[in-house]
Amino acid sequence: MTKKKVLFFLLFLFFLVYVSTILYHVYKPLPKGISYEGQIHHVSEDDISFLTDLTYQKEGHLQIEQEIFPRIFEVIEQAQKFIVCDFFLFNSYYDHDLNFPPLSESMAQRLIRKKREKPNMRIIVITDEINTSYGSHKSKELEEMKRNGIEVVMTNLDPLRDSTPLYSAVWRMFIRPFGQSGKGWIPNAMADTAPHMTIRSYLELLNIKANHRKTFATEKSAFILSGNPHDASAYFSNHAIEIKGPVIKDLLLSEQAAVDLSNGPKLPTYSSKDGKKGEYEVQLLTEGKVFKHILKAINQTNPGDELWMGMFYIADRKIIHSLLKAADRGVNIKLILDPNENAFGNKKSGLPNRPVARELNKKSKGKIHIRWYNTGKEQYHAKLIYIKKRKHAQIFSGSTNLTLRNLADYNLETDVKITAPIEAKLVGKVDRYFQRIWTNRDAKYTLELSKFQGKLIFLQNGVYRLQKLLHLTTY
Known part of the structure; x- marks a missing residue:
């Protein structure tokens, strides 16, 4: 066998093992109990x-x-x-x-x-x-x-x-x-x-x-x-x-x-049964099950419903498309986003929220309303969704950013889904939370969309698209 053939064979073998490794570790079965x-x-x-x-x-x-x-x-x-x-x-x-x-x-x-x-x-x-x-x-x-x-x-x-x-x-x-x-x-x-x-x-x-x-x-x-x-x-x-x-x-x-996952210890157990029945429905969700329920909730919104989000990162394409369709249906959507301006005192690139905010605003023709949280050296680290219907509300709260990495069974994440009557006390508190920071009721909580839509937005959009294509992102 010539040196050229040996080199070709080795390159082919490397490529085969490399591609096989990629495919297996992208599609392998999830460990037991994950995506709960x-x-x-x-x-x-x-x-x-x-x-x-x-x-x-x-x-x-x-x-x-x-x-x-x-x-x-x-x-x-x-x-x-x-x-x-x-x-x-x-x-x-x-x-x-x-x-x-x-x-x-x-x-x-x-x-x-x-x-x-x-x-x-x-x-x-x-x-x-x-x-x-x-x-x-x-x-x-x-x-x-x-x-x-x-x-x-x-x-x-x-x-x-x-x-x-x-x-x-x-x-x-x-x-x-x-x-x-x-x-x-x-x-x-x-x-x-x-x-x-x-x-x-x-x-x-x-x-x-x-x-x-x-x-x-x-x-x-x-x-x-x-x-x-x-x-x-x-x-x-x-x-x-x-x-x-x-x-x-x-x-x-x-x-x-x-x-x-780490062959760790058996955890304590909780054995109490359901006690008195209440008006709140609560359901614990992890990993991809968070994605399933959030996407379903957005897709089931109707004209006149209100959809509020407080979000540190938003980038997932299915979530973005579902928001655009909801806006077309007449859902009143208000997003409060972190401007991705800094992390622990260090300057950030504005990704992914700035190009995503521009896309949502432009494609919805302004129907999706967006404000930036007025951060200093801290972050607006929220992962909160509030859907207000005529008679009841749904709330999603937890660790999950709206990105593929957080939603699609890659990271470990935990959220809780809450469904409650519109007059419920907790619903009122969540509603007042959003109204307070959206309207700057007693302080300068949020800023207009134009504040972080400057000259670099087209460069940021190009980097965002390339990162999403190659799956080379930190979000």
């Missing part, structure tokens, strides 16, 4: 609440309103049987020229204190390896919790499908076998106060996979959040739903699936 759809539970008004964090400017001064973690800290104190939480970001790293409250340390110390008070009580923290910069170093908060008897589960994301297949196939074939651990020597791009990273950890990061969930549960309450116990996120505008009752069982079942 819980039962519909009926909850009374006393057993469900809507919590918000808002950071905004008023008369030139920064204002911070926070309900979420203060309430979680109260529930930690009240817990008697177990605590299970799952947070994407749980660390204190940020650039040295910034200043944030020690939210991660506050959370960790409260859990440690609870463990010391009740040594036999199980406390499990599930998280993502981003907190160790993908194996480059140990996490101060996580290690201290381990030393105090708290079980920490680092989610193994390899069994999930690949969202960046052109790159991930190469990583799986040539890099993954060598692991990520070692002494880091490259500055950490995520925060300059974080320990240095190894090259292999950077290469794993480029897979852009995450356990992006934000959940917290005890035997008393379940929380489905958009926020993390993360110092650099402490001023983000976020939201949460707290629910009591059997939805706790569904949350634990969904988290068991995440733990099983």
